[in-house]
Amino acid sequence: MEEIDIKEFLKAYAQRWYIIMLAIMLCATVGVTYSKMFKEPKYTATATMLLAKSSESVNSGAVDNQGITTTDITINNQLIATYQVLAQSSNVVREVLDNLNLTDVKEDELKSMIKVTSKTGTQVIQVSVTDTNPYRATRIANEVTNVFIKQIKEWYKMDNINIVDQAEQPEYPSNINTKKTLLISAAIGFILSVGILTLIKLLDNTINSAKDIERELGLPVLSELPLVKFN
8 A cells, every 4th residue: 555645745735835825715705705796695683582470360460579489480491492482373473464564475484584592591582583674674573572472471371471672673694704704715725725736646646756766666766866957
């Protein structure tokens, strides 16, 4: 099996450093240009809700001065997964469409725009809406939380969820990250160029040194003549 001389490969990379740099610059330019000019920008607006207090009934009229209890926390933790599903239910989505008069958005399309998540170990639920229009994304996110809270009171007869932060209109696209794209594209250019140079080196069977003669022919080199240039 032919041994691979790492030093020879590193020397080849060093001699053709300009090819590596050119590939890095080319891939980085293509990546950034594509993300800015050809990728449709999408904006994500996020509203935050908190499961904070559970009462036996919204209409009971009782005043509880004990604050939140362990039972409240247990009940709320059990409800988080359910709430995540209900926030994207057809009833909520249809009411949001009607309230905002979104005639150009279909029910299934709106469902795909909504993402409901909860932070692990907390009672925080986030409703995120991604749309090509930042203003519409903000309106939908806030309306989803309003409709959801109203319907939870009707379904569960509990008042245990509140809005912590309303969605604010995003200034920058959520699907375009120029720095990340630049780094990834540059890394791809580096890998491609090094891979191509490595392949060229592996396929190169020309004899350039005494070491190549010994390796290819299996014969020892008795002497070497220096290269002399005559003027």
